[in-house]
Amino acid sequence: MPDIDAELQKAVAKLNIGSYSRHVFLCTGPSCCAPEEGQAAWESLKSELKKAGLTEGQQACFRTKVGCLRICCHGPTMVVYPEGTWYHGMTADRIPLFVREHLLANQPREEWIFARNPLD
Secondary structure, eight states, X not given: OOOHHHXXXXXXXXXXXXXXXXXXEEEOOSSSSOHHHHHHHHHHHHHHHHHTTOSSSTTOEEEEEESOOSOOSSSSOEEEETTTEEESOOOTXXXXXXXXXXXXXXXXXXXXXXXXXXXX
């Protein structure tokens, strides 16, 4: 049986867990949007985070693709923590502006937000 502690520590180190300032969860459907639309948004998010230099460093943002955030309409649905900002309609074409404005400039796109649930 493998050493679970060593295995976990290796995964933590590889992903830089503990060094992120934000965590973005993106629902890729199929209930809130077509899976193809969700996957395109996911690919855009990965690309834009990398282009913006948000994959490591002080402003690093972790990303997680999820199958359901339980808001099964107007997707793709996204939530950003720790501020707990919930976005609707986060299609691939919206992702670059989201990254520039919310993640880099700390200016959330109010017209795309439908709820807030900050974690203090």
